[in-house]
Amino acid sequence: MQHDNGLTVSLQSPSSGPRLLVVAGDLDHHTTPRLRAALDEVEFGPGADLVVDLSGLTFCDSTGIATLVAAHQRAADAAAALLLAGLNSDIARVFQIMGLDQLLRFYDSPEEAVRALSK
Amino acid sequence: MPLASSAEASRLAAVRRYAALETASGAAFDRVAALAARIFRAPFATVTIAGDDTVRVIAAHGLPPRRGLVESLCEAAVRHGGPYVVQDARLHPHAAGDPAVRGEPGIRFYAAALITTPDGEALGSVNVMDVRPREAGDEELACLRDLAGLVMDEFEVRLATHRTVEVERELRAGAERLARTLQRTLLPPALPRVPGLRAAAAYHPVSADEVGGDFYDLFPLDGDRWGFFLGDVCGKGAGAAALTSLVRYTLRAAAVYDADPHAVLANLDAVLQQEHAGGEAPAPYCTAVFGVLQPDGDGFGVTLATGGHPPALAVRANGAVEPIHPAGGQLIGILRNPHFAQVSARLNAGDALLLYTDGLTEARTPSGSMLDEDGLTAYLAAAGPTSADDLLTTVHDLITALGKGVSDDTAVLALSVPPATRTPSSGSLGAA
Numbered sequence: 140m141q142h143d144n145g146l147t148v149s150l151q152s153p154s155s156g157p158r159l160l161v162v163a164g165d166l167d168h169h170t171t172p173r174l175r176a177a178l179d180e181v182e183f184g185p186g187a188d189l190v191v192d193l194s195g196l197t198f199c200d201s202t203g204i205a206t207l208v209a210a211h212q213r214a215a216d217a218a219a220a221l222l223l224a225g226l227n228s229d230i231a232r233v234f235q236i237m238g239l240d241q242l243l244r245f246y247d248s249p250e251e252a253v254r255a256l257s258k
Numbered sequence: 259m260p261l262a263s264s265a266e267a268s269r270l271a272a273v274r275r276y277a278a279l280e281t282a283s284g285a286a287f288d289r290v291a292a293l294a295a296r297i298f299r300a301p302f303a304t305v306t307i308a309g310d311d312t313v314r315v316i317a318a319h320g321l322p323p324r325r326g327l328v329e330s331l332c333e334a335a336v337r338h339g340g341p342y343v344v345q346d347a348r349l350h351p352h353a354a355g356d357p358a359v360r361g362e363p364g365i366r367f368y369a370a371a372l373i374t375t376p377d378g379e380a381l382g383s384v385n386v387m388d389v390r391p392r393e394a395g396d397e398e399l400a401c402l403r404d405l406a407g408l409v410m411d412e413f414e415v416r417l418a419t420h421r422t423v424e425v426e427r428e429l430r431a432g433a434e435r436l437a438r439t440l441q442r443t444l445l446p447p448a449l450p451r452v453p454g455l456r457a458a459a460a461y462h463p464v465s466a467d468e469v470g471g472d473f474y475d476l477f478p479l480d481g482d483r484w485g486f487f488l489g490d491v492c493g494k495g496a497g498a499a500a501l502t503s504l505v506r507y508t509l510r511a512a513a514v515y516d517a518d519p520h521a522v523l524a525n526l527d528a529v530l531q532q533e534h535a536g537g538e539a540p541a542p543y544c545t546a547v548f549g550v551l552q553p554d555g556d557g558f559g560v561t562l563a564t565g566g567h568p569p570a571l572a573v574r575a576n577g578a579v580e581p582i583h584p585a586g587g588q589l590i591g592i593l594r595n596p597h598f599a600q601v602s603a604r605l606n607a608g609d610a611l612l613l614y615t616d617g618l619t620e621a622r623t624p625s626g627s628m629l630d631e632d633g634l635t636a637y638l639a640a641a642g643p644t645s646a647d648d649l650l651t652t653v654h655d656l657i658t659a660l661g662k663g664v665s666d667d668t669a670v671l672a673l674s675v676p677p678a679t680r681t682p683s684s685g686s687l688g689a690a
Binding site: 208209212 | 492493541542543545565566567568569586587588589592593594596597616620627628630
């Protein structure tokens with residue numbers, strides 16, 4: 140199947156609170172390098188967390204999943220949190236079958252993820 | 259008159275080498291002919307190639323002269339080996355008797371410049387003809403030579419293109435052969451016969467050219483136990499194929515040392531982690547179900563471990579479809595301290611077990627939603643397959659019905675225990 144939705148990735152760094160990476164479109168082996176490059180730019184550290192807003196994500200293949208897992212591990216190594224927000228139910232289901240729900244924290248919306256971090 | 263000599267043989271070899279000449283024609287050559295005619299202020303011009311038994315006119319301007327004349331003059335020009343001019347054809351030994359010279363259109367003047375390959379072989383010529391005897395100026399002949407050079411350049415470009423296409427075609431054919439060969443190594447040629455069990459497997463590729471990373475196997479363990487597995491390596495192509503081989507052989511080898519399904523998956527995880535330690539991100543991984551079958555009465559005990567894989571489905575003798583799925587098994591090969599879950603169940607007489615890869619459950623239904631485990635369960639329950647072969651047919655029908663909704667390869671492994679053969683006395687219809 141052709142996935143023609145492309146991918147947009149934008150990093151928002153508000154003056155307070157965690158950074159927000161907004162990912163929209165299809166995440167496949169053609170587009171994943173763009174997400175990886177954006178994630179590589181993010182420096183993690185204690186309290187320097189990241190919320191990844193995936194509410195605009197329409198497709199996610201194995202390379203996309205591997206990239207998110209790698210970023211999560213890098214964040215964990217730096218004592219930071221990487222939270223996923225807004226996954227659609229199909230992609231959430233795939234993540235759940237892969238057992239990633241035990242590893243990654245999912246939130247319905249970026250706002251909820253940000254609230255969870257401020258607690 | 260045919261040209262024949264060893265030099266001619268090498269010239270003809272050059273003509274054949276420019277295989278693209280076989281289809282040589284087109285606007286570029288027509289323009290060359292038109293330009294040649296204009297430069298000489300002559301009514302006729304042609305571009306000709308001297309093959310082994312014919313002279314082919316690949317472009318013509320004005321009234322095309324009779325073939326015989328073109329042939330003899332082009333041959334003469336090629337044999338002459340340089341710019342060739344016949345000032346008055348009526349005085350030329352070969353041309354004087356030609357009908358195109360004696361009658362219409364009354365060709366008198368002929369000039370040709372050779373189309374010569376970089377290694378000096380003449381392929382043919384650019385020719386100009388006039389109906390009055392005349393001389394050819396140096397400037398006109400120089401232009402004619404340049405035009406012949408342009409024709410040669412065009413041939414070179416076409417030859418290079420032709421070769422590139424040929425090379426690409428060969429590379430592609432080679433890659434497809436390799437893919438098919440690799441594909442065969444990834445799947446067992448045939449499943450073994452297991453006493454008291456029926457087993458069937460199928461592979462549904464989305465594309466014939468691209469190797470998927472789906473794999474399965476069924477093989478004997480120690481004693482009367484049997485091992486089986488099915489899984490999916492992330493990615494496609496040669497890299498995924500190589501990883502799939504590693505996964506297959508690791509699973510087989512790991513089961514020899516310790517067939518405990520959980521231990522087998524942990525072993526595979528360790529091998530994959532080592533394989534990609536320090537490698538480029540993202541690390542490839544796989545999902546898999548590994549199981550052990552132990553004969554038990556008229557059925558089998560099954561112990562299953564899964565790592566990040568969709569649930570195996572049992573189709574019970576009474577038609578019920580239920581997952582046999584240990585909760586929480588995680589992806590194999592990329593997580594730190596991954597958890598692999600294990601569960602035990604029984605396959606009784608008449609029960610069947612279906613293992614599949616996510617190409618099936620992630621397929622889109624006509625409504626656009628994902629089929630998912632629920633959709634598959636409902637389809638199986640409605641179809642009511644009663645054996646491994648039946649299950650395979652059912653899944654085949656489903657994949658066919660989903661059509662373009664299926665976007666990834668699907669491997670399917672089905673196991674079933676034949677129904678118990680009932681003796682008449684055991685039935686409820688007692689003898690009256």
